Amino acid sequence: MTDVHTPASGPEPVTEQGEATQPFGGGDTGAADGGTGGTSQPSQGNAGWLRWGWRQLTSMRTALILLFLLALGSIPGSVLPQQGADPAAVQQYYAAHPALAPWLNHLGLFNVFAAPWFAAIYLLLFTSLVGCVVPRTFKLAGAARTPPPRAPRNLARLPHSSTYASALPPGAAVEGAAAVLGGQRFRLRRSEAAATDQGSAEHWVSAEKGYLREAGNLLFHLSLLGVLVSIAVGGLFGYKADKLVVEGQPAFADTVSALDEFHPGRLVSGSDLAPFSLALNKFTASYLTSGESRGQPSDFNANVTYRSSPGAKPASYNIRINDPLSVDSVKVYLIGHGYAPVFKVTGADGKVDYQEATPFIPANTGTFLSDGVVKAPSSGTGEADLGFMGVFVPTAIKVGGTLESIFPAADNPAVSLIGYSGNLGMNSGVSQSVYQLDTTGMTKISGSPHLLLPGQTWQLPGGKGSITFVGVKQWVSLAITYDPGQMPALVCGILALAGLLLSFFVRRRRVFVRAVPAETGTGSVVTVGGLTRSDASGGFEEEFAELAAEIAAAESVKHPEEGA
Amino acid sequence: MFRPKGRTVVITTATLAVLLGVGLAATLLTQGKSNASADGIIEYQQRPVAPDFTATSLTGATIKLSSYRGKTVVLNFWGSWCPPCRAEGPTLAALAEQYGKRGVAFLGDDVGDTPANALSFTRGIGIGYPSINDPGYAVVQKFSQVSPVSDTPTTVVIDKSGHVVGMVLGEVSYGQMTTLLRDAAVVQ
Numbered sequence: 001m002t003d004v005h006t007p008a009s010g011p012e013p014v015t016e017q018g019e020a021t022q023p024f025g026g027g028d029t030g031a032a033d034g035g036t037g038g039t040s041q042p043s044q045g046n047a048g049w050l051r052w053g054w055r056q057l058t059s060m061r062t063a064l065i066l067l068f069l070l071a072l073g074s075i076p077g078s079v080l081p082q083q084g085a086d087p088a089a090v091q092q093y094y095a096a097h098p099a100l101a102p103w104l105n106h107l108g109l110f111n112v113f114a115a116p117w118f119a120a121i122y123l124l125l126f127t128s129l130v131g132c133v134v135p136r137t138f139k140l141a142g143a144a145r146t147p148p149p150r151a152p153r154n155l156a157r158l159p160h161s162s163t164y165a166s167a168l169p170p171g172a173a174v175e176g177a178a179a180v181l182g183g184q185r186f187r188l189r190r191s192e193a194a195a196t197d198q199g200s201a202e203h204w205v206s207a208e209k210g211y212l213r214e215a216g217n218l219l220f221h222l223s224l225l226g227v228l229v230s231i232a233v234g235g236l237f238g239y240k241a242d243k244l245v246v247e248g249q250p251a252f253a254d255t256v257s258a259l260d261e262f263h264p265g266r267l268v269s270g271s272d273l274a275p276f277s278l279a280l281n282k283f284t285a286s287y288l289t290s291g292e293s294r295g296q297p298s299d300f301n302a303n304v305t306y307r308s309s310p311g312a313k314p315a316s317y318n319i320r321i322n323d324p325l326s327v328d329s330v331k332v333y334l335i336g337h338g339y340a341p342v343f344k345v346t347g348a349d350g351k352v353d354y355q356e357a358t359p360f361i362p363a364n365t366g367t368f369l370s371d372g373v374v375k376a377p378s379s380g381t382g383e384a385d386l387g388f389m390g391v392f393v394p395t396a397i398k399v400g401g402t403l404e405s406i407f408p409a410a411d412n413p414a415v416s417l418i419g420y421s422g423n424l425g426m427n428s429g430v431s432q433s434v435y436q437l438d439t440t441g442m443t444k445i446s447g448s449p450h451l452l453l454p455g456q457t458w459q460l461p462g463g464k465g466s467i468t469f470v471g472v473k474q475w476v477s478l479a480i481t482y483d484p485g486q487m488p489a490l491v492c493g494i495l496a497l498a499g500l501l502l503s504f505f506v507r508r509r510r511v512f513v514r515a516v517p518a519e520t521g522t523g524s525v526v527t528v529g530g531l532t533r534s535d536a537s538g539g540f541e542e543e544f545a546e547l548a549a550e551i552a553a554a555e556s557v558k559h560p561e562e563g564a
Numbered sequence: 565m566f567r568p569k570g571r572t573v574v575i576t577t578a579t580l581a582v583l584l585g586v587g588l589a590a591t592l593l594t595q596g597k598s599n600a601s602a603d604g605i606i607e608y609q610q611r612p613v614a615p616d617f618t619a620t621s622l623t624g625a626t627i628k629l630s631s632y633r634g635k636t637v638v639l640n641f642w643g644s645w646c647p648p649c650r651a652e653g654p655t656l657a658a659l660a661e662q663y664g665k666r667g668v669a670f671l672g673d674d675v676g677d678t679p680a681n682a683l684s685f686t687r688g689i690g691i692g693y694p695s696i697n698d699p700g701y702a703v704v705q706k707f708s709q710v711s712p713v714s715d716t717p718t719t720v721v722i723d724k725s726g727h728v729v730g731m732v733l734g735e736v737s738y739g740q741m742t743t744l745l746r747d748a749a750v751v752q
Contacts, residue, residue: 253705256714257641258676270712277700310702344680351687355680377650379688429651429735 057124058131066125073121077112080104129228133221140218148189148208151512155529158512160541162548163527166555170203170515170524177513177526177551181207184547186511203524204514216502223499226492234485239264239273241480246340246357247473251279251305254330254480274328274482278306281316283337283474287408295366295408302334302476319478329482336477338362338370341392341415342470345376348383348463357473360392361435367405368394373437374417374467375424385424386465387437388417391449394472403451413472415452419445421464507532509540511547526551604732605740607747611727612710614720617703619696622679622686627671627696630726635669636748637722638741641704641713642695643677644685648735649717653689656719659741660693668745673698675716723748 056062081089090110094101101110108115155161166173174190182188186207242261245252252258254277256270264272286299302319308328317325325332338360345354353376360372374388395407396414403416422442425432432438450458452469459466509532515524528551530544614637616630629637640656642649660670672695674682679697686695696703707713711720715733721744723729729748732740 250700251702252676252699253701255701255705255708256712257704257716257718258701270708270714271710273708275705275709277702277705279700310705347684351684352680353684353688356678375645377644377684377688379684426647427650429648431647434645 054131057128058135059128060132063125063128063132066121066128069121070125073112073118076109080109080112082113083111126228129224133225137218137221137225140214140221144211144214144218148187148206148510150189151191151204151206151514152529153514155512155514155527158529158531160530160544161527162545163525164548164552165518165523166515166526167523168555170517170526173515173524173526173555174203174205174513176555177515177528178205178207180551180554181205181511181513181547185209187211202514203516204512207511207513208508209511210506210508213503213506213508216499216504216506219499220496220503221499223492223496227489227496230485230489230492232485233488234265234483236265236267237272238481238483238485239268240482242335243478243480244359244475245278245280245478246359246475247280247283249279249357251277251307253277253310259480274330275309276306276327276330277310278304278325278327278332278478280304280476283476285337285409285474297408300334300337302337302478304332319476329484331481333479333481334476335479338475338477339368339392339394339410339413340473340475341372341390341413342473343374343388344468344470345374345386345388345465346467347376347378347380347386347465349380350465351379353377353379353386353465355470357475359475360390363391364405366408368408369405371435373435375426375434375437377424377426384421384464385426385442386460386467387420387422387424387439387442388467389420389437390418391416392472403449410472410474413454415469416449417452417458417467418449419458419460419467421445421460507540509533509543511544513551604734604737605730605743606711606733607730607744608728611723611729614722614726614728615706615710616726617706619698619703621694622674622682622697623694625694627694629671629722632669632671632722633726634724635667636724636745638663638668638670638745639673639720639722640670640736641673641675641716641718641720643675643716644681645677646716650685650689652717652719652735653685653691655736655738655741657689657691659738660691663745664693669693672696673703675699675701675704721745721748 081093083090093110104110108117112118152158156163166176168176178188178190186209189206189208191202191204240261240263241254241259243252243259254273254275256262256273281303283303284299284301285297288294288296288298300321303316304319304325305314305316306325306327307314319325319332319334321334324334339362340357340359342357343354344352347353354374358372358374360370362368362370370392372390372392374386374390376386378385391403392415393403393405393413394410395405395412397404397406397412403414420437420439420442422439425438425441445460445462445464452458452467454469454471457466457468509530512529512531513526514529515526518524528544528548530540530547532540614629616628618626618628621627629639638656638659642653644650656670664670670693672686672691672693674695675698677699682695682697685691698704704713707720711728711731712733713720713731717735718731718733719736719741720731721729721741730744732744
């Protein structure tokens, strides 16, 4: 992935020492065959098997397979309704597929992201990645520090080489070349005796450039670890919450008991929540009023007023789809909406027992025909609790005696109610859904549903009380998310990409210069050899030719009288 | 491949991977849980100062917590919509009757509610003490800075010096309340 192999074509640049062709970076950093080797055979004993298993797990191939499995495993999470995101949809699915649903539930497909098999995949992937990346990081760090190898004996056998005659003695000629290479920011390694002993047998200099390649590679791997750590930090310190807010309700404070759903990270406590408060002033949904897609939403806008802390100045914002509110480093997203008819229920004693905007849940997202219940516990002695099951239609028409909605906007709102009296069961202390009515302790007040338009009141038979449909408000469902790992993950992602590009485009290349005394007695014969590992894009040939010419020319500039 | 140095690296890596993995697993598979003791009472060794607030009651009166200084205060967070609140209502009404004579003040904080629904609740159950009209959980948010009022109902007991003695998350029992009220009288 991050390395390109030695050119396969051309003469094998093998030298007597074999050193010049030792892998660039001093070790096998080839990603293609995995961090610690993929297919080597297990050695004997349990330790051997463990080692083999570890090598298999940390191989790049395994990581890729796990990544693929993770993507595959996420599919049911987006296709099937999820318990965490939309419990009501799961219930609907159960009702629609009574035979299949329990099986899917056994497989954890209604809660994919918390299922053990899903956890197994990401834990293995995490282990695989860490196990692959950490040792490689050590290796790359070592490679970036390794000096160039000794110059091979026969430079003419390297893929690139040129020879020129120098008027200088070998040591000085090599020094001149070294000065040129050093000026070009090559990392140098000289023959031990070159600088001091003119009579020494060996005069050479090795130069290497393109360490940025290893630096890029290192950056890539470290950033990859950074991404993983960022995700973990997000999981530990972040939280997700849902809150349903009705228009005109007083601002709600972001605190655990005020939230409808709260999914904190492991290290989040209630007092860590951002101290903002928020009220929905007005929600506007626009729908297409003509054409084939009549009734399709065209725009949503939730106008809110918020305070970043209890004492702060209030500010206003329009939350739209994909345009969340950012407050106290949390993001508030608009994820749903619906209608909340306002009801006023009076008990048998004539006193008001219930007056509230009551959120109804859309049963049909096309027409916003919605279901809901009203629970009015009694307040007088001997008085019965009142309960109502309702259907709300924003634009009502009568189709053969049944109430239908023909448009999602509240153009002609109406509610149809079935009344119950008796015992709601709320005083027993057992928690119940605010969207469901437990009618076990209740009796139906009337046979057929009662239709109410805004402002109308239904006087219940037998002096049981009354219910008034006061008006309609809208509600929005807000998702409040805090993910401290998001920004670090983004930064690490960008750095990883930058590192990858560096390691792709920077070539590691070596130039060797070796000088031997000329046979004529004065001066020397200088051979310049060049080698690059990744020459897929070409270009080194030209660079080498230029360098060789420069090295030769530098001498004649420095010593014009001798070169003449 | 597995020279001693290589082995060290492998062991380091494995340990790192396992630690990070376990951390991630713990993160994703569990959720924050409260640390209530066996009897369901959370009591403080070091009592934090209860945050002061000024609010309006369901009937429009001004309520200031610090004006209760010198009295033990039982502060009950409730809502008419919450069945456990309805269930514990008679217990609190009886306790208010009994302990009110001994200088214990009872105060409600009605959350996520409307005054009409709330007054129907207090009328129906026979609760005589005042309740704050707190539809947006503002008092809860303030209190959560010192004590995690993470459930409705939650009942907090504050001692005479304005420090939080302890709390019960969820429906209270008579026994829990008498324990907390007895401990509130013990001056720290």
